[in-house]
Amino acid sequence: MSSRRPKNIPARPELLLILGSGLTVALIVIIVAALLIREHASTLQAAKRSTTNITQLINADVLRNVELYDLALQGLIAAKQRQDLSQVSADIQHLVQFDQSTAAPFKGEVLLLDAEGDVIADSSTLQPTARNFSNRDYFQAHIKAGQPALFISRPFKIHCDCEQVWRMAFSRRVTGPNGEFAGVAVATMRLAYFDQLFNSLTIGNGSSINLLNNQGILLAQQPLMERDMIDKDLSERPNFKRMLREGSGSFQAISAISGKERLYTFTNVGSLPLIVVVALSSEDVFAPWKRAAQLTGGATGVLCIGLLWLTWMLRRELRRRFRAERILSELAATDALTGLANRRILDQRLRLEWDRAQRSTEPLTLLMIDVDHFKAFNDRHGHQGGDEALRNVAQVIGSNIRRPADLAARYGGEEFAVVLPDTDAKGAAVIAEHIRSGVEHLPRVAGDERPITVSIGMNTWDKRSRMALEDLLLSADQALYEAKHTGRNRIVDAATL
Numbered sequence: 001m002s003s004r005r006p007k008n009i010p011a012r013p014e015l016l017l018i019l020g021s022g023l024t025v026a027l028i029v030i031i032v033a034a035l036l037i038r039e040h041a042s043t044l045q046a047a048k049r050s051t052t053n054i055t056q057l058i059n060a061d062v063l064r065n066v067e068l069y070d071l072a073l074q075g076l077i078a079a080k081q082r083q084d085l086s087q088v089s090a091d092i093q094h095l096v097q098f099d100q101s102t103a104a105p106f107k108g109e110v111l112l113l114d115a116e117g118d119v120i121a122d123s124s125t126l127q128p129t130a131r132n133f134s135n136r137d138y139f140q141a142h143i144k145a146g147q148p149a150l151f152i153s154r155p156f157k158i159h160c161d162c163e164q165v166w167r168m169a170f171s172r173r174v175t176g177p178n179g180e181f182a183g184v185a186v187a188t189m190r191l192a193y194f195d196q197l198f199n200s201l202t203i204g205n206g207s208s209i210n211l212l213n214n215q216g217i218l219l220a221q222q223p224l225m226e227r228d229m230i231d232k233d234l235s236e237r238p239n240f241k242r243m244l245r246e247g248s249g250s251f252q253a254i255s256a257i258s259g260k261e262r263l264y265t266f267t268n269v270g271s272l273p274l275i276v277v278v279a280l281s282s283e284d285v286f287a288p289w290k291r292a293a294q295l296t297g298g299a300t301g302v303l304c305i306g307l308l309w310l311t312w313m314l315r316r317e318l319r320r321r322f323r324a325e326r327i328l329s330e331l332a333a334t335d336a337l338t339g340l341a342n343r344r345i346l347d348q349r350l351r352l353e354w355d356r357a358q359r360s361t362e363p364l365t366l367l368m369i370d371v372d373h374f375k376a377f378n379d380r381h382g383h384q385g386g387d388e389a390l391r392n393v394a395q396v397i398g399s400n401i402r403r404p405a406d407l408a409a410r411y412g413g414e415e416f417a418v419v420l421p422d423t424d425a426k427g428a429a430v431i432a433e434h435i436r437s438g439v440e441h442l443p444r445v446a447g448d449e450r451p452i453t454v455s456i457g458m459n460t461w462d463k464r465s466r467m468a469l470e471d472l473l474l475s476a477d478q479a480l481y482e483a484k485h486t487g488r489n490r491i492v493d494a495a496t497l
Helices: 011-080 090-097 137-144 192-199 238-246 287-333 343-360 374-399 425-440 469-485
Strands: 107-113 119-122 156-160 163-175 181-190 208-213 218-222 249-254 261-268 274-281 364-371 407-412 415-421 454-461 491-493
Touching: 011 090, 011 107, 011 163, 011 181, 011 192, 011 208, 011 249, 011 261, 011 274, 011 287, 137 163, 137 181, 181 192, 192 218, 238 249, 238 261, 238 274, 287 343, 343 364, 343 407, 343 415, 343 469, 364 374, 364 425, 364 469, 374 407, 374 415, 374 425, 415 425, 425 454, 425 491, 454 469, 469 491
Parallel strands: 454 491
Antiparallel strands: 107 119, 107 181, 156 163, 163 181, 208 218, 208 274, 249 261, 261 274, 364 415, 364 454, 407 415
């Protein structure tokens, strides 16, 4: 057997292939992920712009209509404070008092209350029905307030034609000649106005438009997320607290009602204590992006898997190629009959070890081995028997060459050579004796009483030697010649010649 190391499959090309393929796949994934992240951000920005436009439209419409109600209240208060109005007829008085209220949309009642909360003027009739509203939140608020600012009440229900109708009230304080509290001017509006306004805007399924006051009371919502949501107090909700703190803007958060993520866009209605909130379902907002991401991700996954599969196939082909090249290399370096290294490899390795010995000054020994009386043996047993004998001798030689750097080779015909780097004459003599003895004790061929033996010539180079490589070969060959001519089946050291 040969003492040479088998060539392994080269790791570097395979490593470079895997590394290159892995980097390509990673780069593709990073690029696609970056594009999807950018598209996600663009989708979010588009949704924010859309909801901002909606809140601005609602803001403008609500502000305009609240101003109409405020003008009606201011007109009613101005008429109340005119001294000459008492001198005209009741019809004229009524017309002057409620002239501004006719323009207010979804108008309910427009009333003038005295300081006790009794109705003293009603837009719906010349003779107001005796009613008292001193317990209403807007009346109590104006008693306590020193400034005649517009007050927007909480939603309340009234019974009308066998159904309950939600309304809210706008009111202003009526001040007497000396600044005292003289009553309240109040106008009610049906919340159906907000339903109509919100329904005219398209926001998508799972989304809602909301109107709250700055106390967290829900005034209107379309569509209603739960029953009895109108007039519900949301002031303790984290989302409302953030809106109240920031004034306007957008953010994503979990809805306390639905438990799903939403995109909230909100703004104050002018200087009024009202907040418009558009809450879009994040699922609806990002549904197109998710579909595109799934399609892109799937295509990218198929591409990456295909690339990795091609890499694996190429790697397998490379391994096949390397194995084939290794086998061819071994065949080119191996003697076909004995399995030892051939003459070409012997010459290469001997030159290599010689150069290494010159640098390291470590000893180098060469054994030349020849099978004794082989021609006669071959004549007696034929070529098949001679080939079998050479294989047996080669096996003995190979079994005694154990170090990776050592080399056993067929030199030619029945002659062999062994290269022993870093081995002095004493150590080489031990190995040579093992080979000689091992061959001598090979089983004898049937019908032949004489054993197969070998003669060995050896030569050692060390740092004290002055010989060249050619001298090493020549001296070893001369020692072999001496061993054969002095009785065979023996070892001769060239140093003894």
